[in-house]
Amino acid sequence: MFDWYFFGLLMSNGILIGLMYSLIALGFVLVYKATDAINFAQGEFVMIAGFLVAVALGLYGAPLWLAVGVGLAAMIGFGFGLERVVLRPLIGRPVVAVIMATIGLSAVLRGFGPLVWGAETRPLPLPISDEPIVWGPLFVPPIQILGAVVSLLFLAAFGWFFLKSRKGIAMRAVADNQQVAMAMGINVERYFGLAWAMAGVVSALGGIVWGSLLGVDVHLALVGFKVFPVVILGGLDSIPGAILGGLIVGLVENVAAGYIDPHVGGGTKDFAPYLLMIIALMVRPYGIFGKPTIERV
Amino acid sequence: MIHRESGILKTTYEADMALYPLPIARWTVAAIAAFMFLVLPLSVHEYWLSIVNIVSIATVGALGLNILVGYTGQISIGHGAFMSVGAYTAANFAVRLGFPFWLSLPLGGLMAAAVGAVVGIPSLRIKGLYLAIATLAGQLIIEWTINHVTFISGGVQASIEVPRPELFGYKIASQRQMYFFLLIFVVLALVATLNLVRSRIGRAFIAIRDHDIAAEIIGINIFRYKLLAFAISSFYAGVTGVLYTYYLGIANYEQYQITTSIDYLAMIIIGGLGSVLGSVFGAIFVTLLPILIRFAMEAFGGLLFSEAAVRNIIPNLRLILFGMLIIFFLVVEPEGLNRLWRNIRSYFRVWPFAY
Numbered sequence: 122m123f124d125w126y127f128f129g130l131l132m133s134n135g136i137l138i139g140l141m142y143s144l145i146a147l148g149f150v151l152v153y154k155a156t157d158a159i160n161f162a163q164g165e166f167v168m169i170a171g172f173l174v175a176v177a178l179g180l181y182g183a184p185l186w187l188a189v190g191v192g193l194a195a196m197i198g199f200g201f202g203l204e205r206v207v208l209r210p211l212i213g214r215p216v217v218a219v220i221m222a223t224i225g226l227s228a229v230l231r232g233f234g235p236l237v238w239g240a241e242t243r244p245l246p247l248p249i250s251d252e253p254i255v256w257g258p259l260f261v262p263p264i265q266i267l268g269a270v271v272s273l274l275f276l277a278a279f280g281w282f283f284l285k286s287r288k289g290i291a292m293r294a295v296a297d298n299q300q301v302a303m304a305m306g307i308n309v310e311r312y313f314g315l316a317w318a319m320a321g322v323v324s325a326l327g328g329i330v331w332g333s334l335l336g337v338d339v340h341l342a343l344v345g346f347k348v349f350p351v352v353i354l355g356g357l358d359s360i361p362g363a364i365l366g367g368l369i370v371g372l373v374e375n376v377a378a379g380y381i382d383p384h385v386g387g388g389t390k391d392f393a394p395y396l397l398m399i400i401a402l403m404v405r406p407y408g409i410f411g412k413p414t415i416e417r418v
Numbered sequence: 419m420i421h422r423e424s425g426i427l428k429t430t431y432e433a434d435m436a437l438y439p440l441p442i443a444r445w446t447v448a449a450i451a452a453f454m455f456l457v458l459p460l461s462v463h464e465y466w467l468s469i470v471n472i473v474s475i476a477t478v479g480a481l482g483l484n485i486l487v488g489y490t491g492q493i494s495i496g497h498g499a500f501m502s503v504g505a506y507t508a509a510n511f512a513v514r515l516g517f518p519f520w521l522s523l524p525l526g527g528l529m530a531a532a533v534g535a536v537v538g539i540p541s542l543r544i545k546g547l548y549l550a551i552a553t554l555a556g557q558l559i560i561e562w563t564i565n566h567v568t569f570i571s572g573g574v575q576a577s578i579e580v581p582r583p584e585l586f587g588y589k590i591a592s593q594r595q596m597y598f599f600l601l602i603f604v605v606l607a608l609v610a611t612l613n614l615v616r617s618r619i620g621r622a623f624i625a626i627r628d629h630d631i632a633a634e635i636i637g638i639n640i641f642r643y644k645l646l647a648f649a650i651s652s653f654y655a656g657v658t659g660v661l662y663t664y665y666l667g668i669a670n671y672e673q674y675q676i677t678t679s680i681d682y683l684a685m686i687i688i689g690g691l692g693s694v695l696g697s698v699f700g701a702i703f704v705t706l707l708p709i710l711i712r713f714a715m716e717a718f719g720g721l722l723f724s725e726a727a728v729r730n731i732i733p734n735l736r737l738i739l740f741g742m743l744i745i746f747f748l749v750v751e752p753e754g755l756n757r758l759w760r761n762i763r764s765y766f767r768v769w770p771f772a773y
Contacts, residue, residue: 225740403543
């Protein structure tokens with residue numbers, strides 16, 4: 122007998138978690154869309170933001186709005202600074218160089234967080250209850266709903282930004298062809314910095330939501346590993362793709378974990394999305410909404 | 419190496435591609451060989467030899483990864499996993515069937531080569547970022563498989579103890595004996611790589627790195643050579659895993675996680691992409707870095723921090739320095755330590771004159 126109740130529980134959980142993945146993937150997509158750079162340190166961005174907010178709340182007893190403000194401001198500054206110091210000198214270099222630079226950056230951040238703020242797990246308390254909301258046969262923790270709402274809001278906001286606003290259109294122009302954009306009078310380097318700062322903002326929110334769900338320590342950076350299946354499935358440069366990819370990954374990993382974990386002793390959650398991603402890479406490497414690239418000699 | 423090279427005129431292509439670029443290079447190589455085989459092992463303490471041993475193992479792996487990344491221009495974040503494939507294959511053969519090391523070692527390498535070629539299949543359709551992510555997926559999937567399939571991992575804590583390697587009934591147990599054992603493989607790997615990259619295959623690799631579509635148009639079979647690069651590189655990785663297993667006496671997946679893959683990528687970037695000597699430099703540098711940090715912190719860290727703080731600082735400081743070095747070399751000196759070495763050489767070439 123198929124257990125519909127169990128299945129529904131897995132599905133609802135998968136959708137909410139998936140939207141929270143979308144939020145982190147959005148940071149990745151923003152950077153890739155505007156600068157063609159790949160950020161392997163997205164998970165570490167989230168971790169550092171989580172640390173900043175948790176430390177401001179816990180150690181200095183700052184009110185929540187101030188802690189969030191500090192987190193956002195610090196991540197914006199960090200995004201601009203990072204672009205200036207690390208990424209700008211690498212413009213025009215092979216893609217391997219950018220990949221390795223962000224991998225190096227992720228090592229730096231992973232060492233920096235625990236070095237400054239200690240290795241123990243810090244709580245990141247948000248003023249919402251821990252009691253799961255019971256809704257018919259389903260029950261969901263409020264933090265996941267908050268995460269999903271924040272994700273959807275931001276996805277909508279960035280969707281509007283890229284479609285309608287002047288800066289967003291300029292950023293798309295930069296992404297499309299840097300030389301032509303420059304000739305049209307767009308300050309390309311400033312938009313590169315802006316893209317990284319926007320990734321910082323998204324990571325700060327991701328850090329708050331995920332940090333509140335999991336607690337803040339170095340393992341928070343592991344959410345970054347989920348970004349890759351999400352963006353590959355959805356398409357690297359597509360915001361709707363980030364939503365859809367996040368939903369697919371959230372659903373697949375929850376359903377797979379629910380049905381396969383009891384037979385193999387755990388770990389399916391980390392494994393199933395990557396298997397799906399490999400298949401996607403073979404069949405449709407540019408993703409569901411991504412644009413295929415044509416290469417010429 | 420530092421030679422005076424006046425009066426040497428190369429008139430043929432063969433002479434330019436020769437293994438020894440100058441006649442005197444034979445003597446340099448002989449001197450280095452004498453130092454490595456006689457002076458070093460007989461003069462230093464076993465503890466220092468154990469560090470040299472780890473460098474030796476890393477050198478083999480770095481050479482292999484450099485063939486793939488530096489010469490063929492593909493990327494792999496899955497080399498740690500290929501090492502674990504070699505390690506577990508050899509350990510299973512050695513323990514279950516009682517194979518001696520000279521059989522289980524190539525078997526481990528071949529198995530890693532097969533797995534590496536399979537992981538490399540996506541490289542035919544995708545490249546750059548996509549390939550990095552595909553190999554990352556390979557790393558995670560192989561790690562998961564080894565960890566969860568008890569047939570491979572031997573069950574308890576996913577580790578298998580292996581017997582010490584034996585040669586002509588002579589057991590290799592001490593660090594000094596291990597040193598000679600590993601040195602042989604380093605020499606083999608070095609000579610094989612040097613010869614590979616100046617052969618037809620090596621030139622095909624370099625053509626693919628420089629522009630793969632152009633390479634295909636001039637008649638290089640991309641399918642074959644990309645997979646070959648993955649297979650050869652993974653073979654080296656597998657052998658590295660086997661050597662490390664025999665060195666430690668145990669095969670354990672924790673030695674071959676994603677951080678290992680990144681360590682090896684760091685080696686070839688810091689050492690110099692597309693350079694045999696650079697791989698050696700990188701292996702030495704990256705292996706010594708944590709040891710130096712530990713020494714420095716144990717000697718001076720106590721003056722500034724409490725003991726518990728020092729224990730927290732050492733691994734994190736290593737990560738930070740490590741990442742900063744990768745970024746530094748990428749931004750400032752993309753050709754790595756090998757380039758610095760060449761600069762020093764070319765300075766002394768005409769010394770004491772300016773030019």
